Amino acid sequence: DQQVKQNSPSLSVQEGRISILNCDYTNSMFDYFLWYKKYPAEGPTFLISISSIKDKNEDGRFTVFLNKSAKHLSLHIVPSQPGDSAVYFCAASAGSDKLIFGTGTRLQVFP
Amino acid sequence: GAVVSQHPSRVICKSGTSVKIECRSLDFQATTMFWYRQFPKQSLMLMATSNEGSKATYEQGVEKDKFLINHASLTLSTLTVTSAHPEDSSFYICSGRARDSYEQYFGPGTRLTVT
Numbered sequence: 361d362q363q364v365k366q367n368s369p370s371l372s373v374q375e376g377r378i379s380i381l382n383c384d385y386t387n388s389m390f391d392y393f394l395w396y397k398k399y400p401a402e403g404p405t406f407l408i409s410i411s412s413i414k415d416k417n418e419d420g421r422f423t424v425f426l427n428k429s430a431k432h433l434s435l436h437i438v439p440s441q442p443g444d445s446a447v448y449f450c451a452a453s454a455g456s457d458k459l460i461f462g463t464g465t466r467l468q469v470f471p
Numbered sequence: 472g473a474v475v476s477q478h479p480s481r482v483i484c485k486s487g488t489s490v491k492i493e494c495r496s497l498d499f500q501a502t503t504m505f506w507y508r509q510f511p512k513q514s515l516m517l518m519a520t521s522n523e524g525s526k527a528t529y530e531q532g533v534e535k536d537k538f539l540i541n542h543a544s545l546t547l548s549t550l551t552v553t554s555a556h557p558e559d560s561s562f563y564i565c566s567g568r569a570r571d572s573y574e575q576y577f578g579p580g581t582r583l584t585v586t
Contacts, residue, residue, distance in 0.1 A: 394575075463514045
């Protein structure tokens with residue numbers, strides 16, 4: 361049972377435009393959500409997180425939105441840059457329990 | 472801050488031998504460390520969770536006698552793949568988490584190839 365789902369395996373966006381990556385979850389006990397960026401043959405890099413008591417968190421070009429009623433979160437990257445091309449994983453946890461990762465979305469930012 | 476290193480980055484070993492992978496948190500105390508493996512084009516699969524000074528908790532389907540985990544200090548955890556087989560070839564990634572924190576910080580990963 362996939363508790364965290366990223367239904368879009370890939371996304372292609374033009375440089376300068378907004379990238380929106382989506383993530384859905386099923387476990388209502390999740391109270392903390394994170395986004396990671398991963399290049400091939402490297403470990404994931406932490407990008408941004410959000411607690412379930414918030415609905416938005418912003419850090420520079422990255423903003424994460426959380427819709428608890430829909431069990432949905434999204435990562436917005438604006439403006440997108442070629443260096444943003446990578447695989448993005450969302451992850452969720454209940455309390456300080458282990459992270460549950462989605463399957464990832466490959467973002468390609470083209471000039 | 473929050474840097475995690477792994478060593479080695481790549482290792483090739485013969486079937487039947489054992490391989491040890493080290494994971495170190497360089498600038499924080501990782502009270503909890505996690506070990507993952509990733510197959511090509513798949514998500515990260517959690518293998519085990521270890522708290523400093525305690526035995527590791529393994530996920531269902533992961534053989535604890537094959538994947539030995541030691542978390543002897545707040546900055547070091549090791550994963551030993553014993554009696555390696557070709558199907559153990561994978562990308563192994565560790566992460567560390569500080570006490571009372573949600574974020575996990577990942578190492579760069581270790582590519583294991585068993586011939």
